[in-house]
Structure formats: structure tokens, C-alpha cells
Ligand code: CAA
């Protein structure tokens with residue numbers, strides 16, 4: 001199946017990155033969010049990223065304008081969905097929000113459209129089950145920051161069709177990414193391994209073993225991680241980290257996945273990390 005029209009739902013840090021990379025690969029992109037203000041913010045983020053590439057001599061001004069010209073922002077779901085060959089959903093990591101969205105999208109999209117979710121941890125099979133096209137629903141999990149990270153985890157739901165899998169695998173390659181096939185279990189592979197490490201790092205802060213800076217230094221200098229786990233948690237978004245831990249905890253029923261109370265406290269305070277200007281570190 002040939003993909004030319006990509007609709008991205010959610011213009012936050014992931015959605016805007018996915019839209020940027022898709023448009024960079026020559027695809028026509030619609031970028032949707034619930035409020036016009038959020039759509040504009042996403043478009044601005046893309047503009048800034050591309051301007052940095054121009055400054056670095058990696059992109060010409062014309063190429064930048066070409067990429068931006070291929071992205072159309074909208075806050076109307078119907079308009080976003082109408083002509084899509086594929087929808088990549090990148091809204092908040094909440095099963096109820098995602099299933100509601102897929103329920104709405106299903107009748108709005110052309111019959112041939114693939115509905116993909118960028119979920120970090122939630123069940124693709126359950127999301128697919130609310131639609132009339134479960135065989136055309138799949139997980140397409142990009143990593144943050146999308147323009148930089150090579151991996152796309154491609155998640156097969158129980159009903160995902162073979163042609164749909166192949167199309168998404170090909171699309172990821174066209175976007176310059178390296179897809180890896182995984183099955184549908186909580187957190188898939190990436191976050192089943194990454195998030196317990198982050199949660200454990202937060203526990204070491206919670207239990208007074210070390211300050212966040214010290215935890216980060218240990219993992220950066222000792223294990224050669226590009227970012228320490230506390231910095232990475234702020235970078236991902238503490239809300240997203242908490243939702244992923246809750247999905248692991250619920251999905252496996254194993255106490256080893258219990259979210260750290262300090263993580264809960266930060267999320268309740270609205271200290272969500274870089275995106276709100278404050279998390280374990282201050283970004284203001
Ligand atoms: N958006 C776009 N590009 C970005 C960027 C962003 N937010 N941040 C950095 N970059 C680009 C820079 O422009 C630079 O590009 P060039 O090489 O073309 O110049 C390049 O990345 C390197 O950036 P810097 O030199 O400024 O900084 P750095 O060397 O410290 O790298 C980093 C930044 C790539 C983010 C690096 O710190 C890193 O790899 N961190 C870990 C990221 C990670 O683990 N991501 C996975 C998160 S988990 C996830 O995504 C799954 C989930 O479901 C939660």
C-alpha cells in the first residue's frame with residue numbers, strides 16, 4: 001500500500017516531531033490538536049527545529065519552507081481524518097482518551113486508512129477493538145526526540161494484518177528510521193526495560209540515597225548514558241513516566257512495577273518536567 005497522506009493527532013513533543021520527520025520524507029501531513037493554540041505551538045516547534053538545521057548548514061532555506069509547506073495544522077478532527085492514508089495518534093498516554101479518539105476516528109477515515117498509535121505502553125489490541133477495522137490498527141512507537149532517534153518499535157496487535165505491518169515497516173524506513181517488530185504486551189520492549197530503571201532512579205532520590213544530580217552523574221559517567229535517568233524522566237514528561245509505570249503495574253500485576261510515590265507527588269503538583277518548566281530540575 002502506498003502512503004502519501006499522513007495525519008498526526010496530538011501536536012505535543014512527539015506529534016510535532018513525527019509530523020516534522022514525515023514532511024521531511026516528502027509526505028503530506030495534517031497535524032491536529034484539540035485547540036488551535038496547541039496546533040500553533042507544535043508548528044512553531046517544528047519551525048524552530050528546522051531553522052536550527054538551516055543554521056547548521058544541513059538544510060537550505062528553500063528545503064525548510066518545502067517541509068513546512070507540506071504540514072497543514074487543524075483543530076478539526078473531521079478535516080484531519082478525511083483523506084488520511086495513515087493516522088498516527090500521539091495524544092496523552094491514557095487508554096480512555098485513546099480509545100475514545102479511535103472510536104471517533106474510525107468512521108471519519110477512508111476505509112483503506114491505517115490507524116496507528118504512538119503509545120508508549122498501552123494495549124494496541126484493546127485500542128483496535130473499539131474500531132470496525134482492528135486488522136488495520138497497529139503500534140508505531142517513535143522515540144523522543146523524534147528527529148534524532150533511529151528506533152521505531154512496530155507493535156502487532158492481536159488482529160493486525162500482515163499487509164498493514166509491512167506498510168508501516170516500510171513507512172518507518174522511508175522516514176529514515178529503523179523499525180523493530182515486537183508483540184503487544186505492557187510497555188512492549190522499550191518501556192518495559194527503560195521505565196523500571198527510571199522509576200528505580202526516582203526511588204534512590206525518594207529514599208535519600210543520592211541527589212538527582214548524583215544519580216544522573218553515576219549513570220552518565222559510569223554507564224555512558226547520554227542523559228542521566230532523572231534528566232531523561234524530565235525530558236520524557238513525568239506524567240508520561242507515571243502512566244507507563246501504572247500500565248506495567250496493572251498489566252503484569254507485579255509489585256516490582258509500583259510507581260514511586262515521589263513520581264506521583266510531582267505529577268500531582270503539575271511538575272511534569274521540561275514541558276512545564278519544572279520537574280526534578282528547574283528549566284525556567
Ligand atoms: N528535537 C530535535 N532535535 C534535537 C532535539 C530535539 N528536542 N534535541 C537535540 N536535538 C538534536 C540537535 O539539534 C543535534 O543535532 P545535530 O547532530 O544535527 O547537530 C543532536 O540532536 C545532538 O544534540 P545536542 O548536541 O544539543 O545534545 P546531545 O548531544 O546531548 O544530544 C540528545 C541530545 C539526542 C537528546 C541526547 O541527550 C540523547 O540521546 N538523550 C537520550 C534520549 C533518549 O533516551 N530518548 C528515548 C526516550 S524514551 C522514549 O522516547 C520512549 C517513550 O515511550 C517514553
Ligand code: NAD
Pocket residue numbers: 009010011012013014015032033034035038090091092093094097101118119120121141142143144235236237240275
Ligand atoms: P505531550 O503532552 O507533549 O502532547 C500531547 C498532546 O496531545 C497535547 O498537545 C494535547 O493537547 C494533545 N491531545 C490530548 N488529547 C487530545 C485529543 N483527544 N485529540 C487531539 N489532541 C489531543 O505528550 P507527548 O510526550 O507528545 O506524548 C504523546 C504520546 O506519545 C503519549 O502516548 C506518549 O506516551 C507517547 N510517547 C512519548 C514519548 C516521550 O518521550 N514523551 C516517547 C514516545 C512515545
